[in-house]
Amino acid sequence: MAEFLFRLGAAAARRAKTVLAAWIGVLVLAGAAFALFGGTLATGFSIPNTPTTQVTDHLREKLPEASGGSGSVVVQTEDGSAFTDAQREDISALVAEAADVDGVETVVDPFATEAERAAQAKQLQDGQAQIDAGRAQIEDGRAQLEAGQAQLDAAREQAEAAGAPAPMLAELDAQQAALDASRAELDAQSAELEAGAVQAEQGAALLEMATEIRTVSEDGSAAVVNVVFSETQMEVEQETKDALVATFDDQPVDGVKVDFSAEVSAGVPSILGIGEVVGLAVAAVVLVVMLGTFIGAGLPLVTAIIGVGIGAAGALAFSGIVEMASVTPILGVMLGLAVGIDYALFIVNRHRRQLKAGYGLEESIALANGTSGNAVVFAGATVFIALLALNITGIPFLGLMGTVGAACVAIAVMIAVTLTPALLKLAGMKILSRKERAARDKDHGTSAAAGKPESIPVKQMSTMRAALTVVASIAALLVIAIPALDLRTNLPDGSSEAHDTTQYRAYEAVSQKFGEGQNGSLLVVADLPGNPSEEEALVAQGEIARTLFDQDNVAAVAPIGSSEDRAVTAFQVIPEEGPTSESTQELVHTLRDLSPVTTDNGDVELGVAGTASGNIDISEKLSEALPIYLGVVVGLSLLILILVFRSIFVPVIATLGFILSYFAAIGGVVAIYQWGWLSGIFGVETPGPVLNFLPTILVGILFGLAMDYMLFLGSGMREAFVHGSPARVAVMQGFRNGRSVVTAAAIIMVSVFGGFIFSHSTMIRPIGFALAFGVLVDAFVVRMLLIPALMHLAGDKAWWLPKWLDKILPDVDVEGASLERRHPHADATADGESGAAGTASADAGVHGARDANNGVSTR
Numbered sequence: 127m128a129e130f131l132f133r134l135g136a137a138a139a140r141r142a143k144t145v146l147a148a149w150i151g152v153l154v155l156a157g158a159a160f161a162l163f164g165g166t167l168a169t170g171f172s173i174p175n176t177p178t179t180q181v182t183d184h185l186r187e188k189l190p191e192a193s194g195g196s197g198s199v200v201v202q203t204e205d206g207s208a209f210t211d212a213q214r215e216d217i218s219a220l221v222a223e224a225a226d227v228d229g230v231e232t233v234v235d236p237f238a239t240e241a242e243r244a245a246q247a248k249q250l251q252d253g254q255a256q257i258d259a260g261r262a263q264i265e266d267g268r269a270q271l272e273a274g275q276a277q278l279d280a281a282r283e284q285a286e287a288a289g290a291p292a293p294m295l296a297e298l299d300a301q302q303a304a305l306d307a308s309r310a311e312l313d314a315q316s317a318e319l320e321a322g323a324v325q326a327e328q329g330a331a332l333l334e335m336a337t338e339i340r341t342v343s344e345d346g347s348a349a350v351v352n353v354v355f356s357e358t359q360m361e362v363e364q365e366t367k368d369a370l371v372a373t374f375d376d377q378p379v380d381g382v383k384v385d386f387s388a389e390v391s392a393g394v395p396s397i398l399g400i401g402e403v404v405g406l407a408v409a410a411v412v413l414v415v416m417l418g419t420f421i422g423a424g425l426p427l428v429t430a431i432i433g434v435g436i437g438a439a440g441a442l443a444f445s446g447i448v449e450m451a452s453v454t455p456i457l458g459v460m461l462g463l464a465v466g467i468d469y470a471l472f473i474v475n476r477h478r479r480q481l482k483a484g485y486g487l488e489e490s491i492a493l494a495n496g497t498s499g500n501a502v503v504f505a506g507a508t509v510f511i512a513l514l515a516l517n518i519t520g521i522p523f524l525g526l527m528g529t530v531g532a533a534c535v536a537i538a539v540m541i542a543v544t545l546t547p548a549l550l551k552l553a554g555m556k557i558l559s560r561k562e563r564a565a566r567d568k569d570h571g572t573s574a575a576a577g578k579p580e581s582i583p584v585k586q587m588s589t590m591r592a593a594l595t596v597v598a599s600i601a602a603l604l605v606i607a608i609p610a611l612d613l614r615t616n617l618p619d620g621s622s623e624a625h626d627t628t629q630y631r632a633y634e635a636v637s638q639k640f641g642e643g644q645n646g647s648l649l650v651v652a653d654l655p656g657n658p659s660e661e662e663a664l665v666a667q668g669e670i671a672r673t674l675f676d677q678d679n680v681a682a683v684a685p686i687g688s689s690e691d692r693a694v695t696a697f698q699v700i701p702e703e704g705p706t707s708e709s710t711q712e713l714v715h716t717l718r719d720l721s722p723v724t725t726d727n728g729d730v731e732l733g734v735a736g737t738a739s740g741n742i743d744i745s746e747k748l749s750e751a752l753p754i755y756l757g758v759v760v761g762l763s764l765l766i767l768i769l770v771f772r773s774i775f776v777p778v779i780a781t782l783g784f785i786l787s788y789f790a791a792i793g794g795v796v797a798i799y800q801w802g803w804l805s806g807i808f809g810v811e812t813p814g815p816v817l818n819f820l821p822t823i824l825v826g827i828l829f830g831l832a833m834d835y836m837l838f839l840g841s842g843m844r845e846a847f848v849h850g851s852p853a854r855v856a857v858m859q860g861f862r863n864g865r866s867v868v869t870a871a872a873i874i875m876v877s878v879f880g881g882f883i884f885s886h887s888t889m890i891r892p893i894g895f896a897l898a899f900g901v902l903v904d905a906f907v908v909r910m911l912l913i914p915a916l917m918h919l920a921g922d923k924a925w926w927l928p929k930w931l932d933k934i935l936p937d938v939d940v941e942g943a944s945l946e947r948r949h950p951h952a953d954a955t956a957d958g959e960s961g962a963a964g965t966a967s968a969d970a971g972v973h974g975a976r977d978a979n980n981g982v983s984t985r
Contacts, residue, residue, distance in 0.1 A: 127938075128500040128945040131543055135495025138547040139488050145548035149541065153432055156439035165446030166364045167455075173521055176743035177718065181651050181733035182358060188694040192649070192687050194231050195359030196737070197367075197389035199224075199351040199374055200632040201236075202639075204381050208346030209237075216379040221351055224373045229366030231356045236341035236349035247333060253326050260319045267312050274305055328668040335675045336684035339700055343639035350636060350644070359389065359737060360449070367391070385632035387645075388620045389737065402459075405881020409467055409874040416471075416870040417478065418559040425474055425549050425557075430466030433541045437462045437534035453889050454527050456882075460897065461827065462534035464878045465509065465834075468871040469502045469542035472838065474557065475867045477550055481558055482566055491547045496945045499543045504938065505837050506539035508766055509830025515758055516826055519751035524819055528826060535830070584858040587918045595915035599907055600786070606903070607789035609796035615749065616706040616815035617741040618888040620645060625811045627886075637704070643681045646705025646738035650674060650697040650717060655728035662727050663692040669725045670732075674699055677716055679709045705738035706815050714739050745818035752822050759829045760785070768931075769938055770837065771844055775924045779916045780840070783908035784832045791828060791900030792821060799892045808895065809884060817892050824893075828900040831875065835909040838871075839864045843917065844925070853922045861914050872905035 138145045173179070185192055201217055203209060209217070214237050225233040282298050342349045353370065355362045367390050374384045406427070413423035441455045476498035480490040513535065516528025555563055620633025636645050652670050654663060667685050674697060675683045682700040689695075699717070701710040714734055722729035760781055767777030795816055797803045802813035843860025851859055879901065882894025917924045927935075 127503060128496045129948070131499045131503065132492050132496030132945055134543060135499060135547040136488065136492035138495075138544050139491045139551035142548035142551040145544055146552070149432055149436075149545050153435050153439075156436045156443065159443035160439040163444070163446045164442045165450075167442075167445055167450055167452040173523070173744050173747050176740070176747060177733065178735045178740040178743045181649070181735035182740075184733065185649075185651055185694070185696065185735065186358070188689040189651075189687055189696055191231060191354070192696045194357060195355040195362045195389065197353045197355070197370075198387040198632065198636070199353065199370075199390065200348065200385045200387070200635045201351065201374075201379075202348040202383050202385075202635055204383050206345075206347050209342075209349070209382075213379055213382055217349065217351075217382065220374055220377060220379070223377075224351070224353070224370055227366060227369045227373060229356050229363055230370060231354045233354075234341065234352040236351055240340070240342045243333075246329070250326060250330050250333065253322070254330070257319060257323045257326060260315070264312055264316050264319065267308075271305060271309050271312065278302060278305060325664070328664065331668060332671055332685065335671055336682055338641060338682035339644070339684050339698065340640055345639075348635055348639040350640065353390065359740070385628040385635060387632045387636075388618075388623065388629040391628050391632075400884075402878075402881040402885070405877045405879070406463070408877035408881075412870055412873045412877065413467075413471070416866065417474065417557075418562065419557065421553050422474060422478070422557050425546070425553065426467045426470035428549065429470045429541050429545050430463050430538070432545065433466040433538045434459050434462035434534070437530075437537045440537075441530045441533065448526065449523070450526060450530075451523050453887070453893075454523075454530050456887075456890055457527055457823070457893070458530045458534040460879060460882060460894070461509075461513075461531045462538055464831075464875045464897075465506065465535055466538040466541065467874050467878070468834070469506065469538055470546045471871055471874070472498045472502055472867060473542060473546050474550065478557060478562075481555070482562060484566070487554060488551065491550050493945070494550075495543055495547050499546075500945070501837055501841065502542050503539055504770070505830075505834040506535055506542075508762075508833045508837075509535045509827070510539075511762065512759055512826040512830045515755065515762070516822070518758060519748075519755055519822065521747060521751060521819075524748070524751075524822060527819075527823060531827070584855060584862055586852070586854040586858055587914065589919065592915040592918040595911050596919065599912040599915070603786040603790045603903065603907060603912075607786070607793040609794075609801060610789050610792040612800070613792060613796050613821070614708070614800060614815040615745045615818035615821065616711075617744065617818055618814070619705050621704060621706070621812045622814045622888045624809075624886060624888075630812075641681060641700070641702075642704040642707075643701040643710075646701060646710055647736060648699040648701065648710075648714065648717070648734055648739055649736040650699050651733045651735065652695045652697065652723070653731040653733075654693050654695065655730065656693075658692050658727060660692065663688060663695065666725045666727055666730065667695055670695070670723055670730060671697060673720065673723050674717065677713065677720075679703065679713045679716075701738075705741065710738055711742050714742050741818070745815075748818050748822055752825070755822055756825050759825050763829060763833065766833065767836070767840075768927075769935060771840055771925075772927050772932065772935060773844075773925050774927060775920050776840060776917065779913060780833075780836045783836075783912055784829055784904065786912075787832060787900055787904035787908050788825060788828055790903045791824060791896050792816075794899045794903075795820065795892055795896045798895065809891070817889055820892055820896055824896050824900060827897060828904065831897075831901055832904045832908070835868050835872065835905050836913070838868050839909055839913070843914075847925060853920075853924060854918050857914050857917045861910070865910065868905060868909065872901055875901045875905075 203213070218235050218237055221233050221235045224230065278298065278301050282295075282302075285294055285298060341352065355366065357363070370390060371386055374386075378384070410423055410427060413426060414420060417423050437458050438455050441450070441458055444450065445455075473494050477490050477494040480494060481487070485493065510532045513528040513532040517525035519525065550557060558566065620629040621637075623630040623633070633645055636642075652666075654666050658666060667688075671683045671685060674680060679702045680699060681702050682698075684698045686696050686698050699713075701707070701713050703709045717732060717734050721732040723732060724730075763781040763784060764777050767780050768774065771777060798805065798808050799810055800813055800816055802810060805811070805813060839860060841860070842863040843857050846859040846863070847853055847856035876898045879894050879898035882890050883898065885891050885894065
């Protein structure tokens with residue numbers, strides 16, 4: 127691979143303008159593909175075969191009008207007074223207009239609904255009065271019949287005692303028959319009345335259980351317009367949502383303000399905002415400080431931006447044929463910018479170091495591409511594999527995120543090893559500052575070995591300092607990770623949105639005027655046994671509603687529809703608290719555990735659906751997949767690092783260091799976004815559960831980046847060791863050799879990711895923080911403090927490898943030592959572009975001595 131990249135770099139330098147034009151052409155093609163084939167991005171997430179999706183599919187088949195997605199429009203008077211009649215009429219007119227929007231199934235007029243509820247209550251009250259009056263009449267009738275019976279019995283007794291003739295006794299029998307008929311008629315009326323009373327009682331009970339489900343607030347100043355879409359929540363077109371919003375926004379009602387729930391108004395977040403631009407600006411400053419020239423600083427930025435443009439546009443071009451979440455291309459942009467800048471920086475830094483050591487321009491470009499470029503390819507392959515492995519979770523949207531991120535990383539690598547050499551050739555010697563060029567000319571003839579790890583004069587770390595560093599680093603990381611023990615995950619709801627958004631205002635208005643639980647109602651579907659009659663279905667409906675209502679944390683229950691055969695009935699259940707609360711999560715499981723419910727007509731199966739239920743299912747599915755994915759990544763880490771460093775100790779501590787970094791990053795996220803620490807600094811206005819797919823996506827990304835830093839620091843340590851330096855000295859030499867570029871790369875990563883912390887999207891902000899903080903901790907605590915200290919304590923044993931394993935492992939030569947031996951530094955040429963002759967290889971006898979004395983592979 128190193129030889130191939132050497133030749134590729136040389137070819138790209140010779141045809142620099144052609145390479146540049148080719149990549150610009152690819153960028154144009156990607157943009158054109160997006161313009162022609164790009165579709166709509168989804169603002170929600172779904173996972174097939176979860177309990178929620180199964181219930182939704184069942185409901186779509188049996189009760190399609192109740193299976194669509196839902197949202198709400200919240201209207202309030204601006205001064206807090208009750209709606210006027212004119213305002214009610216205008217709002218009702220808008221509701222009727224909204225019902226005609228394509229993709230909208232029904233829109234519920236809140237005022238008509240409340241009027242119907244009031245009419246039902248009045249009807250039930252009147253009916254109960256009639257029932258009470260009927261009962262009184264029946265009791266009066268029974269009393270009269272009893273009195274008549276007593277008189278008839280007395281007359282019969284007298285007649286029989288007096289020996290009355292047969293005609294008189296027949297007349298008494300006729301009177302008895304009449305009384306019996308009246309009694310039977312009265313019993314029938316009583317039975318009919320009691321049947322009506324039972325229905326009335328059921329109706330009253332249902333109305334009572336639904337008391338807290340209001341569409342107009344008690345003070346009459348706010349109303350909720352409930353909207354049901356024709357398609358499921360994930361399939362609702364953005365055009366439908368936009369048309370619904372426009373219906374209310376384009377025709378404002380005097381004195382009334384309108385807000386929309388997250389299901390209606392959540393749009394696609396912008397890919398780049400002011401925060402992201404600031405992050406790029408910080409990265410540019412770091413590059414200028416490190417490289418000393420604007421040309422040198424601009425080169426990694428140009429390659430990264432071209433790569434991001436190709437990656438993002440290419441991904442969006444597929445949004446018309448695959449269901450793609452809005453956060454997916456943004457994640458690709460994050461990764462593309464960060465690794466694109468860093469990968470180019472590694473090659474540019476190596477090239478500059480070689481130029482200052484006297485290498486010729488094209489010679490240096492080719493060698494930098496074959497050495498640092500080889501490390502870039504290996505590091506990029508690590509990130510690529512880790513992200514692509516997200517597909518093993520079996521979660522489609524997460525797998526697609528990983529695939530898009532992996533594609534953006536692959537593009538960044540390809541640009542780094544082709545476009546970077548081309549731009550380096552076009553930049554020429556101006557990649558060095560004037561002072562550096564002058565020093566190069568003055569020191570013409572400097573050894574080409576200058577700047578190599580083994581040539582750096584250092585003093586080894588003291589053992590006491592190493593031990594204290596290990597203890598302090600591990601203790602600090604464990605303390606930072608403590609909040610991770612309290613991790614709760616979910617998708618963000620309206621309460622977590624920025625306070626100046628319509629989603630937050632709608633959520634707060636509903637919470638204050640109607641109760642927080644109405645922001646996350648649950649849909650419970652009951653399957654009745656057999657083919658129930660209308661009466662049986664009504665009885666079962668009442669029994670099921672009562673069972674649901676009696677559960678803890680249930681504020682209200684109301685039946686919302688039944689299938690034509692009455693075998694499926696749906697209920698709206700309002701929790702006591704919001705959709706992301708722990709009590710609502712417990713309630714979902716409680717309701718599912720109730721199934722089957724025993725009724726007079728048999729056992730009834732229950733299922734739970736709705737947005738809140740779906741988000742809970744997704745969070746739990748992701749939590750189940752996380753340990754598997756983490757195990758795969760840890761195993762992959764060990765294998766890759768054993769291959770690279772030909773050691774057992776180094777891969778183990780590097781992997782354990784990654785695990786510490788990961789949990790420290792999760793701890794930071796929990797402390798800020800869930801607990802609310804430092805919320806004012808990070809703009810966390812309403813702390814809540816952590817974004818449910820963040821822990822999983824963080825594993826893949828942070829692992830890849832951590833391995834990058836380990837590779838660029840560790841390979842220098844190994845190179846110094848195999849070239850003859852004592853193990854503990856080699857640790858410091860490799861550290862000194864790589865610390866400046868890794869420091870710059872980490873600061874750039876933190877800056878780029880940190881720019882997304884202040885995104886307007888509640889999903890992007892915690893991802894940006896987790897990546898920025900994770901990189902900060904991993905680079906500066908784990909890779910620059912903990913790992914060198916542990917390797918110092920291990921000494922020569924850090925590089926021990928069983929001989930049988932050494933024989934079967936291939937030589938990947940990440941640091942490019944064999945390439946340098948095959949292409950030694952050429953003699954100085956007449957044009958002065960190259961310096962004194964030298965070699966890049968170390969003494970082979972040193973290699974042999976190492977192998978003989980320490981059993982360490984030097985291949």
